[in-house]
Amino acid sequence: MEQKEIQQIQADVLIIGSGPAGSTAGLYCARSGLKVIVLQGKGASRLSLDYLVENYPGFVSIQSGELLAKFKEHAQHFGAKFMEADAIDINLSMDPKFVATREFLIETGAVIIATGRMSGKKKMIPGEETFVGMGVSYCATCDGPLYRGRKILAIGNDEEAAEDVMALSQMGVEVRWLTGDGQPLQVSEKIAADLAKNNISAEIDSIVSSIHGQGRVEKVVIEEKGEERELEVDGVFIFREMPLSSLFGRSDLGFDHKQCLITDGSQKTNLEGVFAAGDITCGGMQIVTAAGEGARAAMAALKYLRQKN
Numbered sequence: 085m086e087q088k089e090i091q092q093i094q095a096d097v098l099i100i101g102s103g104p105a106g107s108t109a110g111l112y113c114a115r116s117g118l119k120v121i122v123l124q125g126k127g128a129s130r131l132s133l134d135y136l137v138e139n140y141p142g143f144v145s146i147q148s149g150e151l152l153a154k155f156k157e158h159a160q161h162f163g164a165k166f167m168e169a170d171a172i173d174i175n176l177s178m179d180p181k182f183v184a185t186r187e188f189l190i191e192t193g194a195v196i197i198a199t200g201r202m203s204g205k206k207k208m209i210p211g212e213e214t215f216v217g218m219g220v221s222y223c224a225t226c227d228g229p230l231y232r233g234r235k236i237l238a239i240g241n242d243e244e245a246a247e248d249v250m251a252l253s254q255m256g257v258e259v260r261w262l263t264g265d266g267q268p269l270q271v272s273e274k275i276a277a278d279l280a281k282n283n284i285s286a287e288i289d290s291i292v293s294s295i296h297g298q299g300r301v302e303k304v305v306i307e308e309k310g311e312e313r314e315l316e317v318d319g320v321f322i323f324r325e326m327p328l329s330s331l332f333g334r335s336d337l338g339f340d341h342k343q344c345l346i347t348d349g350s351q352k353t354n355l356e357g358v359f360a361a362g363d364i365t366c367g368g369m370q371i372v373t374a375a376g377e378g379a380r381a382a383m384a385a386l387k388y389l390r391q392k393n
């Protein structure tokens with residue numbers, strides 16, 4: 085089994101989210117000649133729900149999925165690079181800024197946040213948000229080595245989760261693995277064979293009900309066939325979409341009481357070089373307003389980079 089290494093890459097502008105806001109920002113930045121990476125997270129854009137759109141100018145009627153594909157194609161045509169990956173860690177207060185995915189650490193001059201609001205609705209485990217960075221992790225490659233020789237609980241039920249569990253185990257981490265959704269493992273035959281070869285299996289019937297500790301993770305409560313019991317662990321690795329509140333919770337970004345990311349009239353956030361667009365700002369909650377804010381955020385980012393250099 086090969087051990088994955090985090091690769092460092094560089095961009096002029098990094099855009100988190102590839103819905104109408106992120107794709108439009110990508111189009112504007114790439115067309116201006118900048119090196120642009122657009123992160124297309126696991127959690128779908130609202131347009132992936134494939135509804136009928138009758139209020140986007142230029143199209144009397146179009147399926148939202150088709151419109152989303154057109155947005156992406158247009159941005160790619162001008163050179164924006166789309167990467168299928170979730171942002172799982174951010175450091176936005178300094179210059180340059182850093183955003184981590186499972187496999188890459190991206191160094192960038194400016195960031196445009198266009199994550200929409202869907203992920204905010206993801207059900208979280210009680211305690212999950214409290215212990216992010218203090219025992220709760222979403223990234224085996226980033227944090228696994230810190231847990232060598234220690235006990236962790238892994239939760240996840242897809243191909244990536246299986247690969248991450250194998251990676252943790254290879255790093256010498258003591259892993260107990262729950263699919264977390266009561267479903268049998270959802271992996272290919274090849275991954276199933278790799279798991280069997282390495283004597284790794286996932287438990288289906290147990291679910292984590294809560295995470296506890298004093299300052300950092302010390303134990304979890306597990307529900308097994310209707311009965312609850314405690315299990316002492318040093319960490320909990322959660323391999324599924326990361327809730328936005330966990331991603332942004334430890335940043336210094338300013339949110340209002342409705343959890344809308346606060347921006348000024350040119351889409352600037354309270355952090356220098358960080359801009360936001362689309363549903364995350366609650367600025368219209370429409371495709372056309374998301375695209376408009378994406379364009380405005382891109383123009384503000386371009387101006388910021390011009391003045392900085």
Ligand SMILES: Cc1cc2nc3c(=O)[nH]c(=O)nc-3n(C[C@H](O)[C@H](O)[C@H](O)COP(=O)(O)OP(=O)(O)OC[C@H]3O[C@@H](n4cnc5c(N)ncnc54)[C@H](O)[C@@H]3O)c2cc1C
Pocket residue numbers: 100101102103104105106123124125126127128129130131133135136137138139140169170171172198199200201202203326331361362363364368369370371372374
């Ligand atoms: C059922 C329904 C019908 C609607 N009908 C209409 C309509 O008819 N007309 C209209 O104008 N609007 C409509 N809307 C609203 C419209 O879909 C949204 O306003 C629009 O999609 C917002 O765009 P966005 O780019 O801000 O966010 P989204 O389209 O939600 O895109 C967010 C993107 O961020 C990504 N992301 C999230 N977290 C991360 C992360 N951690 N790392 C990397 N990427 C991440 C997601 O993968 C996604 O690509 C409708 C919405 C719904 C739900």
